[in-house]
Amino acid sequence: MRFLKPTTTIKRLMSMLMITDRIDFGQGGLVIDDDDDEVLDKDLTLMQCGIEDLSVLKVLKIEKRPSQGHFPKQVTVLDSANGRKVTIPNTSLFTTVAAIRNKSLSMLNLTNCLTLQVVFKGRVLDGKTPITDLALEPDDIFQLVDDGPITFEVKNIANNPSPYIAIASLRRTDSIDVLKDHLYELFKIPVSDQKLWINARPVPDDHLILDEFKLSEQKKLVVGSKAHSPILCKTPNGDMPLFVSFNDKAGSLRSVLRHHRRVDFSTHDLVYNGVILSDDSRTLGSYGVDAEYPVCAEKKQASEPVQSPAQGPVQEPVEEQAVQEEANLTISVRNLLGEYREYKVKPSMGVNDLKIAIKARENVAVCFQRLMRQNVEIKEGTLKDCGIVDGDKVVVVRRLRPRESESRPSPEGSSSPSKRRRTE
Secondary structure, eight states: OOOOOTTOBHHHHHHHHHHHSOOOOBTOEEEETTSSSOOOOTTSBTTTTTOOTTOOEEEEOBSOOOOSSOOOSEEEEEETTTTEEEEEEOOOTTOBHHHHHHHHHHHHTOOSOTTEEEEETTEEOOTTOBGGGGOOOTTOEEEEEEOOEEEEEEEEOSSSSSOSEEEEEEETTOBHHHHHHHHHHHHOOOGGGEEEEETTEEOOSSSOBGGGGOOOSSSOEEEEETTEEEEEEEETTEEEEEEEETTSBHHHHHHHHHHHSOOOTTSEEEEETTEEOOOTTSBTGGGTOOTTSOEEEEEOOOOOOOOOOSSSOOOOHHHHHHHHHHTTEEEEEEOTTSOEEEEEEOTTOBHHHHHHHHHHHHOOOGGGEEEEETTEEEOSSBTTTTTOOTTOEEEEEEOSSOGGGOOOOOTTSOOOTTOOOOOO
16 A cells, blocks of 8 residues: 555656566556556556545556557647647657647647547547557548537438438537438438538548538538439530439429529430430439539531522422421330330331331341330331321330231231231
8 A cells, every 4th residue: 555646647656666566567557456457648647547545556567568550659640720730759658649639739839628639530539548559550640629519501412301401510520420320310311321422522431520521601511312423514504513313304304404594495405425315204314324424405406498499389398397307306215124225217217117227226136026106006107107206205025926927917908928817
């Protein structure tokens, strides 16, 4: 039993024991009897270690403590508030985070620093943690961060009935995981499905705290699902960055641009990477829309004016206009896999010619094809005769038997020699 002052340091007590009791600490030290063998910091006093009257201390002797990574001869600490760095030399094997904090505060001449916490790789460190437990690398840096509250706006772009914009209140030292849990409470977006952006740039999930975001009026946080992606829309009235889901319809994107950029789609097409987004009911994902290329509102190609003959009245302007419109006829054909592909055809194109074009792209023999439009099979004549117009959908259905074996007569009432009239 020894009578000591509360201001006696652990290092002083160990020196006394080595002299009077010839205790060999090795690489160990003193631990509190009821603690889990946590070596006390030599630079702290008995009072700072929480040692009270009649406390019992034990001697912990460690012959050789394995290194858990690079043991630095010096530690770098960054003051996040003003960007100043200090280097603390001669750190010992059992230097704790609390000792690093106190020394860095003294070197930085910081006062009123009760809310400053030591942060390492997005995690607030406990003051009693030895730095050897952190597996430090030579370039690692500790941060001094103010653990004060932070309030910021979060914009929700996910498809759910929650508010579009909400106010989040957390602490500056909170991690990404804490932020995502809070966003789940606000918007009910599953944590595993959340994706974060700041200024249209994705936020990484590791080793970040809110203080590093530097959120402001110009840098706002956006949360959505992993199906969302930022895209750039180019219009004649200016560019417009948007967050969209691959499940959004092309028609919804067209409506947004019509409302916010006053785009007249009677004279413009919505184009992505050379493909016209003509079907408003199709999803953006089916067109392959992503952040790689912008979506552009391009002016439709103007057809050349028709020159009327010099003699006689103009009697065929309608036919001439029809010839010009043939080049602009675009239809969507759904293949056997359920995928839609666009075909540019002429109204005068025959149904059999369309089947030949489908065979070239889908590798389905003509004799096995059945073409359906609005649940009605188209078999003979031209596409114009079948009522097909620009933007129509045609579905390819595979026949069980080749076309030559079918006995249904043609619409004109005649049948080929290989066909027999069906018995009603």
